Amino acid sequence: MKLSMLKFAGKFSLLLLSLIVSAMFLAGCGEEKKDAAEGAAPAAVEKVTLKLAMDADPVSLDPHVQLSGGMLQYSHMVFDPLVRYDADMNFQPRLAEKWERIDDLTMRFHLREGVKFHSGNEFTADDVVFTLERLKKSDDYKGLFEPFVGATAVDKYTVDLKTKEPYGLVLNMATYIFPMDKKFYSGTDDKGKPKDLIVKTDYSFALENESGTGPFAVTQREIGVKTVFTRFADYWDKSGNVDIITLTPIKNDATRVAALLSGDVDFIMPVPPQDLERIKGTDGLNLVTMSGSRIITFQLNSERNPALKDPKVRLAMAYAYNNNGVVEKVMNGFATAAGQMSPKGYVGHKDELTPRFDLDKAKALMAESGFSDGFECTMIAPNNRYVNDEKISEAFVSMMSKIGIKVALKTMPKAQYWDQFDAQVADIQMIGWHADTEDSGNFYEFLSMCRNADTGYGQYNSGNYCNAKVDELTVAAQVETDMAKRATQCQEVEQIQYDEAGFLPLHWQNLSWASKSNMNTEVIVNVMNFPYFGDLVIK
């Protein structure tokens, strides 16, 4: 009895298996016929679709949940800012058509009329007021908007932004104001929570719903898998012609490139440095690269290691480090060697401050200093945060050994790195920085002003570099509204840092985008790495 039962079970499972397999094939065949039928009847209007692959997708539909490159790229697709940067870093009117300074503390914005949100609501000055209030509640943005008192609606299409003190960067900050739909985000959701709540680790209304004024509305989304953006029919700017964007995150560099080469996607960003040549050499593909604004530096901790307190030693290290060599050999030319923090185009940039590789000079400086026999020191760097971060650090170690400095390097993944960085566990620590204000002052405030727990200045200055003059100039530049005077102040800071070698600037990482060549990729990209997909035209 039992035996026959077992046999039956065995046969039954075999039968089941063959059923599944045949069902698969049948389903497959049916699908194919349907495809063929669709292909035969030409579609009435061909939708212009862009298949986009990036290394990550937006973490939320709420633009205020995190201040990161990815979230800003998303914001430019679904929301639209008051003003934005054009390719030459000038301000371009978007939802604000024009603006004027009323007094030292107030900037008046005249808003575009007849603009609609995705929900159908009309865009007015109230939405700007609402958005600024919400920005000041966001953990990530409140620091940026600290200088602001708030916004007041003068009439339906006019809004005043007021600052606590005179502030030269009101327009820079206006690029971060992506008006949100006040009516849409007011009230409570099904779960009884306010709709405007900003939540980082749990459900919120804004996490899954959006209503912006931007060129695209999110019509389908599975986090980490796929996001579909559909052209908003009532969008006021008609420069672009893309109807649908499907965004797929492809984390693996080789896979992302292969997807473009095989034609499975139309546009990828970023392009890994090792594949630049290959894409450049492929017919039908267009590679766009640009010098970026993220500076990579080594901070030299003068409090941990007495040798690094000596400016001569620091200068010797600056002379011993071959910026151009690393850019060429390690970065495959995919970076711009730096002698200062501010990239070209920033107010603090000074053309004379270039890398100064000179080994003899470095050796001479070492001999002059009290450490002619060299010394030992420790160093940490991340191994998955910046492009080739580990290799750059290794190159640095071997360059330092030529002037007698023995560096013990330890690298680690970024998830563990930043706690170590904050704890200042090593004498030399790596950090890259992108100024979220697109302004030189931001570099100094976070990386080179004296560390001060109360004011928050020098928060990421793990080298403990401290020069009262740098502090004085940076603070003065914050409230300076005369742009020419501001530029001199910032350039003076760069000069001081250069002369003292307060830290070692390495290079600015380049930016890269690759697409099929039937679109105007070079027009929509910019140094902030916020491609304006709303303006993309596919021929």
Added chain:
Amino acid sequence: MFAFAVKRIFQAMIVMLIIACIGFAIKHNFGDPIRDLVGQRVTPAERAEMREKLGLNDPFMVQYVRFLGDVLHGDLGQSYFFKKPATEVIIKKAPATLELVFCSALIIILLSVPMGIYSAIKPQKWFSRFVMGTSIIGVSMPVFLTAILLIYIFSVELHWLPSYGRGETVQIFGWWDSGMLTIDGLKHLIMPSIALSSIMLPLFIRLIRSEMLEVLESEYVKYAWAKGLKPRRVWMVHAFKNTLLPVITVGGVQLGIMVAFTILTETVFQWQGMGSMFIESVERSDTSLMVAYLVFVGLIFVLVNTAVDIIYGLVNPTIRVAGRK
């Protein structure tokens, strides 16, 4: 049978509890999850406040007891990145991985059995030598290299197969996103399944071959030949059935290992399953999700091994599963 099932469920729960505890104990070494949630501008004080809100500042034992209490209610914690309960995320991602493993297992079974048998009964033929030769290459080639090679040959150069992702999926049972019911989905399945099966396939061919060779030398097979049975019957019924026992044992263990290998395969093919999710959660120190993944994989191991024990009894009547009379 009932006693057996109860015993197994009990064992499974203990195994999963132990895995959960180990996972919890090591999660502190993966870094601070807050770092991935905030921009560079957020001050240390604000980060500390967030840690406090998420209960990350509590003493280890307090967190641990709270965690155990939640686990007993089936709650493995909240994924910081997905902003959902970790179990929900895992259940959403599991079908992709399970389908991939299923297809690879199918490839392995369908290819290794005939190849293994053939190379055992005709060891001198050129095909057998060819199979043995290539299987050495297969064993020694890392999965990600196989995967990238496949992509470059079949997607980039020949444009035959899609290079990444799962393609079009259909929802069945209301929650299972299946890629096996559409042509597009099946096309996307081909390369990842081949890549994943590439490590186990040579192993199984060799295993079946060597077991089969041994059995073919045994007395009862000689007796069967002497009886004048047809070669087919000797090979398939007398010899092959008896080579299956070790194959099933190894197969059970290897199926579990294959789930682990999906981590590499899924990362290269941007396959949206649990494997790539796990790697990403490690990078983001999304600790609840990491622990949930470990527990879920532990469950799969226990289930597979239980199934192996049952099948063992079916194939070999001299073995009785404990608890059965």
